[in-house]
Amino acid sequence: MVNNQNQWQNSYEDEGYFVIRNYFTQAEISLLREVILKFHESWKQDNEEFYHDDAFNSSLITGSQYLKTGDRLALFNFISSEKIMKAVDSVITDNPAFMNTQLFFNPVNPQQKDFWHRDCQYDHDVDIQRVVIYETQVVHLRVLLFDELGMELIPGTHKRWDNEEEYDVRQEENGRESHENISGGKVINLAAGDMLVFSADMIHRGLYGLDRLAFDILVFDPVGDFVDYVDDDCLPDSPMLKRINDPRLFTSTLELKAKANIKVAV
Numbered sequence: 001m002v003n004n005q006n007q008w009q010n011s012y013e014d015e016g017y018f019v020i021r022n023y024f025t026q027a028e029i030s031l032l033r034e035v036i037l038k039f040h041e042s043w044k045q046d047n048e049e050f051y052h053d054d055a056f057n058s059s060l061i062t063g064s065q066y067l068k069t070g071d072r073l074a075l076f077n078f079i080s081s082e083k084i085m086k087a088v089d090s091v092i093t094d095n096p097a098f099m100n101t102q103l104f105f106n107p108v109n110p111q112q113k114d115f116w117h118r119d120c121q122y123d124h125d126v127d128i129q130r131v132v133i134y135e136t137q138v139v140h141l142r143v144l145l146f147d148e149l150g151m152e153l154i155p156g157t158h159k160r161w162d163n164e165e166e167y168d169v170r171q172e173e174n175g176r177e178s179h180e181n182i183s184g185g186k187v188i189n190l191a192a193g194d195m196l197v198f199s200a201d202m203i204h205r206g207l208y209g210l211d212r213l214a215f216d217i218l219v220f221d222p223v224g225d226f227v228d229y230v231d232d233d234c235l236p237d238s239p240m241l242k243r244i245n246d247p248r249l250f251t252s253t254l255e256l257k258a259k260a261n262i263k264v265a266v
Contacts, residue, residue, distance in 0.1 A: 017188075076244050148210045148213075
C-alpha cells in the first residue's frame with residue numbers, strides 16, 4: 001500500500017500508477033454512490049439500446065442532463081476534496097486542470113471482452129501516439145464504488161513505446177486480438193473505497209466482472225492542449241464555484257478555455 005505523497009509521486013514516475021487502499025470511508029463512498037447511481041439509472045434509460053449492445057462506460061457525469069444542481073455540487077466538492085487534490089498534486093504539480101468524468105461498468109453484451117489500449121489511440125494515428133506518450137499528461141483517478149476485479153496495467157509503458165507483443169495485441173495486428181493476455185500485464189485487484197491513479201496513456205485494460213462500477217476523474221497538465229476536450233456543461237458556473245471548497249481544478253480549466261476563446265477570436 002502506498003500512503004504518502006512522495007511515495008505516490010515516485011510510484012507514478014517509475015511505474016505509471018499507484019493505488020491507495022481504503023482511501024475513502026464507507027460514509028464517503030455511500031454518499032458518492034448515491035449520486036452516481038442517480039446518473040447511471042437515468043443514463044441507462046436514455047441510452048437503452050446502446051447500453052445493451054455496446055456500452056461499457058459513460059461520461060460527462062458532472063453535466064446537467066441527468067443530475068440536479070445539488071447532486072452536481074456534491075460531485076464537484078468530491079472531485080476537489082482534500083483527498084483527491086492531495087493525489088492530483090502528487091502527479092501534476094503546476095495548475096492541474098479538470099477534463100472530464102467517466103463511469104465504468106460491466107457490459108451487458110456477453111460478447112464484449114476487456115481490451116488493451118492507450119487512451120491516446122482513439123485520438124491519434126500511431127505516429128502521433130509515439131510522440132504524445134512522452135509529451136502530454138492525462139491522469140485517471142479511479143474511485144471504486146463496489147468491489148471488482150480491478151485493472152490490468154503494463155507498468156512503465158507511460159514512458160516507453162510498445163514492444164512487439166504489446167503493439168500487436170493492442171492494435172490487433174498479425175492475427176492478435178486486443179482481449180488476449182500480454183506477458184507483462186499486472187493485475188491490480190480493487191475494492192470499494194480504494195483509489196487507483198494511473199496514466200491515461202499507459203497500456204491498460206479494465207477487467208469485467210463482479211459489481212464493477214468505477215468513477216473516474218480525469219485531470220490534465222495545462223501544458224498539454226486538452227482544453228477542447230472539456231464540455232462546458234460539465235463545469236461549474238459562477239454561483240456553484242463559490243460553493244466549492246477548493247475550486248482550483250475547475251478555475252484552471254475555465255482560465256484555459258477563456259484563453260483559447262481569445263486566441264480563436266483573434
